[in-house]
Amino acid sequence: MPELPEVETLKRSLTPHLLGAVIMEARFSRRDILEISPGEDPNRFTVGSQITGLGRKGKYLLVELDHRRGWAVHFGMSGTMIHYPEAPGLVDQHTHVVWDLRGRGRVCYRAPRRFGRWIMAPSGVSEVLGDRVGVDALDPNLDGDRFGALLGQSRSPIKSRLLNQRLVSGLGNIYADEALFYAGVDPIRRASTLEGRWEGLLESVRGVLTEAIRHRGTTFSTYRDGQGCEGGNRQHLSVYGRVGQACPRCAALIQRSVLGGRGTHYCPSCQN
DNA sequence: CCGAACCTGTGT
């Protein structure tokens, strides 16, 4: 579910409640969503620590504990992390992590489909992701040339390149489709043929992401921010989820196809 | 590179 704008919204909405809090008690109820170093115990690793910062890289929420340790949290398709001012909050069979904060309520992580992951970082939460997450799409150091150099070295469809988190991170199915629409680029166009259009595509990527953050993310069904509130960006989407509706630019009908196994939404007339 | 796999839930 959450792509970059949703995780960014989550981070911002959780920060005032979590920053500086001490984790009094923790319950990790499913081993299979944890990536932990052998011999480490998630509870012992966590309990008694102070939350010293919240960050984000791509679609990962970085929870920094004291002594440079922490957790890198991924939400898969259906994950949520909600802060409740007091217990119990929503705890059911899909709630896999619960943290009780001293005097500051409780955080519950739910992931009904269990595609999410908690990656333990015993030394450096931003480094633990290694090369599985490339430069963040909103990183100011990313420019058109670098963007093109990263994505353009392949004959794969440009949309598949945008979805590859090892190259540039943060885009998922919604915002890849939206960015390609704004840039006027056909999703199946081969990446190696985008010569001269990288600057424009990167501008479109940044545009759709920052607008979505401004609207606090897109909620189709399960996305919620740190207080359990829905995002308001859905009504601002141009093509995603709008099959059969008029293109906002040329009034042709938005189409849907399947690319790399993902539903792909585009205007057949504006995008080439 | 595509499809399948990993999961549960929802809508037709």
Next chain:
DNA sequence: ACACAGGTTCGG
């Protein structure tokens, strides 16, 4: 019963 869903990884 079947298709589909905001993601990632693996095998062929």
